[in-house]
Amino acid sequence: MxxxxxxxxxxxxxxxxxxxxxxxxxxxxxxxxxxxxAKPIYRASVRLQVLLVEPEEVTLFAQIRNVTLADQIIATQEDFISVATSDLVALRTIARLDLDISASELLDRVTVTRDGEFITVSVEGDTPQQAEAIATALVENALEYYREIRARPAVASGQFIQQQLEQAKQELAAAQNALLKFKLQNNVGSLDREIQAYQDKIRALRDKRDDALIAARQAEALKAEYETLAQSMKEAADAAAQRVAAAREAEDEDALRRALDDEAYYRQKARDYQALAAAQAVAAASHRVAAAEYEQLAARRDADLAALLGLTAEYEELQMAVDQARSNYEFLQGKAREAALKQRQALSLGYLQVVEPARPPQRPAPxxxxxxxxxxxxxxxxxxxxxxxxxxxxxxxxxxxxxxxxxxx
Known part of the structure; x- marks a missing residue:
């Protein structure tokens, strides 16, 4: 069976x-x-090339990307094909050209193919002019919509960054106001420069004190030397006085005259050396007074310096807050500029470029x-x-x- x-x-x-x-x-x-x-069908085509540009996302933190160039090209092609064959783009094209067909009917006439980094959009029309017009309008609408979509991450990032930037600006102003209030309360500009200035002043005062002490010791040494010389001149004058007495007893006029001259000379020299010793004593005393005053001034500057050093921790904390707030503000400023640039790049340059525009076909499609x-x-x-x-x-x-x-x- x-x-x-x-x-x-x-x-x-x-x-x-x-x-x-x-x-x-x-x-x-x-x-x-x-x-x-059947009426003859005319087919017009637009050829586009994928452009490899920076991603439209604005990242606030470092990222590691493992996407290859081929992956980027494929992703761009798939996204654009999805946009070009969407009902929204079809409806925009119909409204632009005032076509009497539905979106599905228009999309039935559209064929999209890929070849490496190129995309070819082919559109069928009843006349060569209609095929060219539909192909051109469809691609232009698709590019416009695709760029809008690709620009959205940059727009969203820009809006978020602008919000953070405004907050960072307020934080920077608050930190600067706190630092300014601290400076006004403690009468300081830059604490580091103030401390350095006080250290320089104290060092200069101590140098002057040392110089005054050295000058006082030198004056005291000269005083002792002049006193020694004055004592030796006094002893020489006393010896001359003894010769005067001896000459008078001997009634030796010449010896008496010479002895009187010697006595007068030595006593004058003794008075001169005593005067010089007294001057050096005054100088030594004045130098020591100056040294004491320099030391007092240095001590007061030491106290002021200690007070400034006591402010260092609070000042550094306030300054660090200002520096951190300024760093955050400048970082967000740069990211805001980057977001604006990428948004303009996405809307103007885009990620696809027409390399072969549509032309009226010379003969019907096969x-x-x-x-x-x-x-x-x-x-x-x-x-x-x-x-x-x-x-x-x-x-x-x-x-x-x-x-x-x-x-x-």
Missing amino acids: MREQPLGYWEVLRKRLWIVALLFVVTMSVIGYSALT SRFKRIALVGAVLSLLAGGVLAFLLEFIETLRRPAKHRAPLAG
Whole structure:
């Protein structure tokens, strides 16, 4: 029985061959008539190239990207194709050209292909001018919408950064006001410079004190030397006085005159040296007074310096807060400029560039009659065979049970 079953199938097909032939002839006739009466179709194409530009995201922190150039190209192509074949772009194109078709009908005319880093958008139209106009308008609308989408991350980042920038500006102003209040309360400009100035003043005062002490010691040494000289001159004058007394007793006029001259000379020299010693004593005393005053001034500056050093921790904390706030503000300023630049880049330059604009086609697009005819022929034959078996099955069911026979015969 199983070996006779194919023969039964062939018998059914031979019996219902007219149905298969009828479907085939009708199908091919319809396809042929449609091909003969169909209007010519014109196809215009726009060729675009993917541009490798910086990502539109504005990152606040360092990121590690493992995306290759090929991945970027593929992602850009897929995103643009999705946009170009969207209902929104189709509706914008229809409204722009005032077309009397629906969005789905327009998209049925659109074909998008990829070739490396290039994208080709082909559009079919009833006339060469219509095909060119639709292709140009569709691509322009798609690019505009695609750039809007790609610019959104930069716009959102820019808005967020602007909010953070305003907050950082307020924080910087608050930190600066706190530092200014501290400076006014403690009468300091730059604490580091103030401390350095006090250290320089103390060093200068101590140098002057040392110089005064050295000068005092030198004056005291000179005083002692002049006193020694004055004492020696006094002793020489006393010796001359003794010679005067001896000369008077001897009534030696010449010796007396010489002795008197010597005595007068030595006593004058003694007075001169005593005067010089007294002057050096005064000088030594004045130098020591000056040294003491310099030391007092240095001590007061030491106290002032200690007070300033006591402010160092608070000052450094306030200054650090200002520096940190300024650093954050300047960082956010740079990111805000970056976001604005990337937004303009996305909206103007975009990520795709038209390298071959649409032109009116010179001849109609190649007909798809052969392909449609082949598909129609295969489908009509399959449908005819199915219908033949279906009719045979229905006819078998309508027969009385005693007249029924297996399908395979």
